[in-house]
C-alpha cells in the first residue's frame with residue numbers, strides 16, 4: 001500500500017488590476033457578458049469568455065429554464081459557441097465571473113468535465129481565470145487540478 005497526495009497549485013491575485021493584461025482583458029469580456037445571462041430563477045448571473053489559440057474570443061452566460069434541470073452553465077455555453085464556430089482551434093484560456101460578491105467563480109463539476117474534454121481533445125491545457133465583481137482572482141494552468149482522476153475518452157478504449 002502506498003499513500004499518495006494530490007496537490008493543486010494556483011495563483012491568487014488581489015484584484016483584477018493585478019492580472020497580466022491578457023487575463024484582465026479576458027475577464028473584462030466575461031464581465032461584459034453578464035448582461036446576457038438569463039437567470040430569473042436563481043438570480044445568479046455567471047459569464048465566461050473563452051480565448052482560442054487564434055486569438056478569437058467567444059463568450060457565454062448562463063441560460064436558465066423553468067424546467068430547472070435544463071439550465072445551461074455559462075462555461076458550457078461559451079465553450080459550445082467556440083467549438084461550433086471554430087471546431088479545429090484549441091481553447092487556451094477561459095475567464096469565468098459572477099455578478100455577486102467577491103468570491104471567485106467556481107465551475108461546477110459538470111463544467112469541469114466539459115472543460116477537461118476540450119483539454120484532452122486538443123492536448124492543450126486551458127488557463128482558468130476565476131473572478132467575481134471584485135476581490136481576489138484565481139488563476140490555474142489547467143482544469144485538471146480541479147478534477148483529479150478525470151474521465152476521458154482514452155479510458156473508453158480500456
Ligand code: THU
Pocket residue numbers: 039042044045046047061062063064071072073074075106107108111
Ligand atoms: N452556474 C454557471 O453558469 N456556472 C457554474 O459553474 C455554476 C453555476 C449557473 C447555473 C445556474 O443558472 C446558476 O448558476 C445557479 O446555479
